Amino acid sequence: MLGLLTSIMRVFEIPMAFLQRILGIKHLAWVFLAPNLILFFLFAFLPVFLNVVYALTGGDQILLRDRAFVGADNFAVLASCDNYLDPNTCQKDLFWRAVHNTGWFIVLQVGFMIGFSLLTALVLNRDIRARGFFRSVFFFPVLLSPVVVALIWKWILQRHGLMNAGLDAIGLEPVLWMLEREWTFFWSVFLSIWAHMGFYTLILLAGLQAIPRDVYEAALMDAATPFRTFYRITLPLLMPTMLVVMVLALIKGVQTFDEVYAFSGGGPGSATTLLIQYVYETGFAGAPRLFGLASAASIMLALVLVVLTGLQLWATRKNADG
Structure with a gap:
């Protein structure tokens, strides 16, 4: 077996030695980087370029040679609106309804998820019984496929699902959770929080454990109340981690689909x-x-993600420098 491997390596040694003589030792690294660069170009840069080209052309034909150049007309159509707060006044009202829904979804999902994640991290950071078990329980939904999460909650909330069976058992009327707009939106936010909260809890828990214990011991000696300790010590020292969590949650919220x-x-x-x-x-x-x-529409969304990513990089750099 060892002899076979040696023979295979010698076969590869011949072209590598030839490339080294031609390119030199300093440029040989590009040979090893080339496969990754080619794949990155094909599956990252090229799709972005094609997306920009399609955004500047019109029609329903998929081949570029059959599509007419329209410039910024597609962006103008999306932006054509008398009142951006009222989607009914927009030329593409469904687009602006999606914008409004996404905005409310982000505000509610990110706000409540950070709050619940912080509360959960504070509890799991304490010396409680079966702490490792509860940490695993809160992180478990993160391991599930988003489609599996959706199907689980759809089964629970459907007309003859588990939730209505519980209401019927206590003598209450069933609720059409999946047919009423407000309830459907509420449960969409809820299941997203349930599915991803464990990830942010884990990050905040790591941030809490990085706070020196002697700071809390000094606060205890000064007879500081738990609320004052949290407000004056925990929250300021955890703020860099909180900022990173907030930006990550914002980016994830904007990308929510599945x-x-x-x-x-x-x-x-x-x-x-x-x-x-x-x-x-x-x-x-x-x-x-x-x-x-x-x-x-995807380019307009990408610009928002670029801003959020830049905010994340700024927050990370500030945290590293501070």
């Missing part, structure tokens, strides 16, 4: 239609397939 789509399909009506779903349905699931409009 669990909400599998849970409600964007309904009832357009109550839970988010931006990623609008891009998907406009470019791939609708008829006609408006690739240019979908590409323009």
Whole structure:
């Protein structure tokens, strides 16, 4: 076996020695980087470039040679609105409904998720019984597929599901959780928090454990109350981690698609239609397939993600410098 491996390595040694003589030892690293660079170009840079090209062309044809150049018309169509707070006054009202839904989804999901994650991390950081078990329980939903999460809660909340069975058992009328706009949106936010809260809890727990214990001992000697200790010590020292968690949660919230789509399909009506779903349905699931409009919407969304990513990098750098 060792002899076979030696023979194989000698076969590769011949072209590598030839490349080393041609390129030199300093440039030989590009030979090893080339496969990764090619894959990165094909599956990252090229799709982004094509997306920009499609955003600048119109029609429902998929081949670029059959598409007419329209410049920024797709962006103008999406931005055409008399009152951006009222989607009914917009030319593409479904797009702006998706924008509004995504905005509310982010505000509620990120706000409550950070609050619950912080509370859970504070509890799990204490010396409680079966602490390792509870940490595993809170992190377990993160390991589930988003589609599995959606199907679990859809089974619980459907008309003859587990939730209504519980209400019926105590003599209450069943609720159409999946058919009423407010309830469907509420449960979409809830299942997203349930699915991802464990990840942010883990980050905040790591931040809490990085705080020196002697600081708390000094506060205890000064007879500081628990609330004052949290407000004056824990929260300021945890703020860099909190900022990173907030930015990560914002980026994840903007990109939400799979669990909400599998849970409600964007309904009832357009109550839970988010931006990623609008891009998907406009470019791939609708008829006609408006690739240019979908590409323009995705670029507008990408600009938001670039801003949020820049904020994350700034927060990380500030945390490292501080």
